[in-house]
Amino acid sequence: MCKYTSGNVYEGQWKDDKMEGQGVCKFSSGNVYEGRWKDNKREGQGVYKFADGHVYEGQFKDDKIEGQGVCKFSNGDVY
Numbered sequence: 001m002c003k004y005t006s007g008n009v010y011e012g013q014w015k016d017d018k019m020e021g022q023g024v025c026k027f028s029s030g031n032v033y034e035g036r037w038k039d040n041k042r043e044g045q046g047v048y049k050f051a052d053g054h055v056y057e058g059q060f061k062d063d064k065i066e067g068q069g070v071c072k073f074s075n076g077d078v079y
Contacts, residue, residue, distance in 0.1 A: 007013065035060065 002010045012023020017027075019037040024033050035046020041063035042048075048056045048065070052070045058069015 004010075005077045008030030009026045010019055012019060012025075013021030015021065018040045021037060022035070022037065023037050024032065024034045030051030031060055032049045033046055033050075035042060036044030038044070041066060042060040043062070044059055044060060045058070048059050048060075050056075051072030054071065056065060058065065059067030061067065073079070
């Protein structure tokens with residue numbers, strides 16, 4: 001486990017002192033990402049849970065939502 005001064009906490013796999021492979025990051029904002037990492041960035045399949053209750057399940061590339069995915073909003077809407 002790694003705790004950052006920002007308040008973020010990462011638990012998962014590492015390679016060459018970088019987040020790489022499967023891992024979970026709990027952000028100080030209350031958001032949580034669980035999924036694949038590459039070179040300290042979200043990459044591949046993952047689940048991002050926003051503090052407000054929204055949940056995105058799908059693809060990430062270069063630390064951004066990109067590709068196929070589903071977003072479920074806290075009010076029940078699904079995109």
